[in-house]
Amino acid sequence: MTDPYAKLAELGLELPKVSPPLAAYVPAVRSGNHVYVSGQLPMVDGKLLATGKVGAEISPEQAKELAARCALNGLAALESLVGLGKVARIVKVVGFVASAPGFTGQPAVINGASELFGEVLGEKGRHARSAVGVGELPLGAPVEVELIAEVVAD
Structure with missing residues (x-):
């Protein structure tokens, strides 16, 4: 079984503080054995790492790294609500990409997000997924990632 905290340390990653919501919502909500994590932007210390459209101002490679940051922020939201040790699996990931024509x-x-979940959570990180191209994202972000996780019962 993969220890998510050990994997984060092995990867040289630390869970960030959860960014405060940009509007009228909460970062994550538990309902039964599922946690719904709100869309996460590629933020560090409350600042967006990049703005622009993927395929124009942002390269696909850079966008992949930004998606991994979104995933790390999503893990932080999970940690703050239930703890990563309670994650039974990541069920679904939806990624939004602000795309150039x-x-x-x-x-x-x-x-970038899917691979990070797999690296940190092992088999528990494998999930169903949608990747959607959009015209704009909040604050001009290039990517946004939301997720649903199943957690063990209390």
Whole structure:
């Protein structure tokens, strides 16, 4: 069984503080054995790491790294609500990519998030997923990632 805290340390990653919501919502909500994590932007210390459209101002490779940061922020939201040790599995991930006209590489971009979940949680990080191209995201962010996790019963 993968220890998510040990994997984070092995990867040289630390869970950040949860960014305060930008509007009228909460970072994560538990309902039964599921936690719904609100869309996470690529924020560090309350600041957006980049702005722009993927395929124009932002390269697909940079966007993939930003998607991984969104995933790390999502793990932080899970940690703050229930703790990563209670995660039974990541059930579903939805990734949004602010896309330049003609950009069709959304799945490769959102692989940044999917791969991070797999690295940190092992088999528990494998999930169903959607990768969606959009015209705009909050604050001009290039990517946003939301997720649903199943957690062990209390």
